[in-house]
Amino acid sequence: MSQVHNFSAGPCILPQEVLKKASEAVINFNNLDLSLIEISHRSVDFVAVMDKATSLVKELLEVPAGYSVIFLQGGASTQFLMVAYNLLTDNGVGAYVNTGAWASKAIKEAGILGKVEVLASSEDKNFTYIPKGYSIPENADYLHITSNNTIFGTQLKEFPECPVTLVCDMSSDIFSKKINVSDFDLIYAGAQKNMGPAGVTMVIVKDEILGKVERTIPSMLDYRIHIKKESMFNTPPVFSVYVSMLTLEWLKSLGGVEAIQMVNEEKAALLYAEIDRNPMFRGVVEEQDRSAMNATFVLEDESMNDAFNQALSDARINGLKGHRSVGGFRASMYNALPLESVQVLVNTMTKFSESHGN
Ligand SMILES: *Cc1c(COP(=O)(O)O)cnc(C)c1O
Numbered sequence: 505m506s507q508v509h510n511f512s513a514g515p516c517i518l519p520q521e522v523l524k525k526a527s528e529a530v531i532n533f534n535n536l537d538l539s540l541i542e543i544s545h546r547s548v549d550f551v552a553v554m555d556k557a558t559s560l561v562k563e564l565l566e567v568p569a570g571y572s573v574i575f576l577q578g579g580a581s582t583q584f585l586m587v588a589y590n591l592l593t594d595n596g597v598g599a600y601v602n603t604g605a606w607a608s609k610a611i612k613e614a615g616i617l618g619k620v621e622v623l624a625s626s627e628d629k630n631f632t633y634i635p636k637g638y639s640i641p642e643n644a645d646y647l648h649i650t651s652n653n654t655i656f657g658t659q660l661k662e663f664p665e666c667p668v669t670l671v672c673d674m675s676s677d678i679f680s681k682k683i684n685v686s687d688f689d690l691i692y693a694g695a696q697k698n699m700g701p702a703g704v705t706m707v708i709v710k711d712e713i714l715g716k717v718e719r720t721i722p723s724m725l726d727y728r729i730h731i732k733k734e735s736m737f738n739t740p741p742v743f744s745v746y747v748s749m750l751t752l753e754w755l756k757s758l759g760g761v762e763a764i765q766m767v768n769e770e771k772a773a774l775l776y777a778e779i780d781r782n783p784m785f786r787g788v789v790e791e792q793d794r795s796a797m798n799a800t801f802v803l804e805d806e807s808m809n810d811a812f813n814q815a816l817s818d819a820r821i822n823g824l825k826g827h828r829s830v831g832g833f834r835a836s837m838y839n840a841l842p843l844e845s846v847q848v849l850v851n852t853m854t855k856f857s858e859s860h861g862n
Pocket of ligand 1: 514578579580581582606650652653654673674675676694695697
């Protein structure tokens, strides 16, 4: 048994039992004596996987009627453009809140196609807080927000009251806590942060917001085509969809989103308490905006970084290096990361200050 504590920011840790089942299916799927990745995506066996993945999303998030769930390729990054293709009208404006690197990219991509307006930004303080209290223009085609800022470690604790179509990039906190899907019109998430392996992106979209732009949308970028073809307009990423399905089954078996939310809150509370208690460490972002998924922190004395990295590696803690735009450390505590791994990290930090502090 591997005892590595995997705090990777993405691709993320997945449950051991999911990895085991996935590896078995690669050799012999459903006792067909064929691999999952060498059968037709239109076979009965794979269509059942796609159906199951879709229905698990609907069940776990209680997706109301009038919304479609689809699985696409091209990562969340393709959604930056696809949202604009499908929702940004010729004379309209897409409104954005700039809370980090991913939001900035979404703004840039939409700007290729039409007019964008940045309502608020936390770039002035290297995205260490979530801007609040901005007003949303009622004539905007949509408002785009990012629920969790993976790189900087901030997370929206409340979503804005939104008079226009609300689009949310939930790549790094989807399925980590309860959300009200009906508060949103479009949600997208690259699977590799909290749902599965890289290669598939989940989209939940309210059907009635589509079909309102004049432009001709290229087929691969048209949500309506993917909805009509039930995520099989072209060959879907079968392995990524399958592993996502297994991960959602695992989540359901634990008690679903509400149950994992309690564990996630416990993990985050444990780590942030140590960051605040231990004089050698300092959290990077404003306290009220701290992410339960990605905790960013630095050593007060950066000359200790190498020694701390050695302590991490001695404790078999992996993936704690901060993003190059923030520096320091980032502990990503996605659904599949056990509480015990956070305990090991906290113990390592405590011991480090006992042996290196003064
Ligand atoms: C990782 C990430 C993305 C980019 O996802 P890709 O699948 O690599 O395109 C977008 N948004 C957020 C919030 C992310 O964490």
